[in-house]
Amino acid sequence: MCLGIPGEIVELMADRADFAMVSVAGVKRVVNIGLLEDEELKAGDWILIHVGFALSKIDEEEAAHAIRMLEGMGQAYTDELIALAQSDLGVQP
Template identity: 65%
Template sequence: MGDRMCLGIPGEIIEIRQDRPDLATVAVSGVKRAINIGLLADDPPLPGDWVLIHVGFALSKIDEDEAAAAMEFLEDIGQSYVDEVAALRESDID
């Protein structure tokens, strides 16, 4: 896979889909996307919660301070973050 780093990026839950409770709309750096929250079924996120996302899946819930720290780190490392946001844009689930 080369030296490309796989990152989780923080996103804020905007809404949970009524028709598909395993899907949620999140906002990541101004981009809104549907992601799968099924991995968090034991402690499902609610609107306003922050989650760590990788290729369309929420991996864990995080708090707003953790989200801000993660965003700062990701912005500092530059291109890997840009690549991950691009991957998120391509991973919209419907």
């Protein structure tokens, strides 16, 4: 199963405009935000992520709802977090 999981942007990477440091379930991870080039992103914004790529910008209420729903899915959510943790975009924080 493929899931999108919410993450909060911690910082935009100054030297790489297409990457951001994002907190997902308490773990900080570099995420490619290149697909959202038309969005004005900043620290504190929430994004929907799948295997290291931001798919859309979402608001905090939507993120909280999605997290509750995903946690209720049990193993599928855990598997998606593992996939995110294993994704390597080749960018050092």
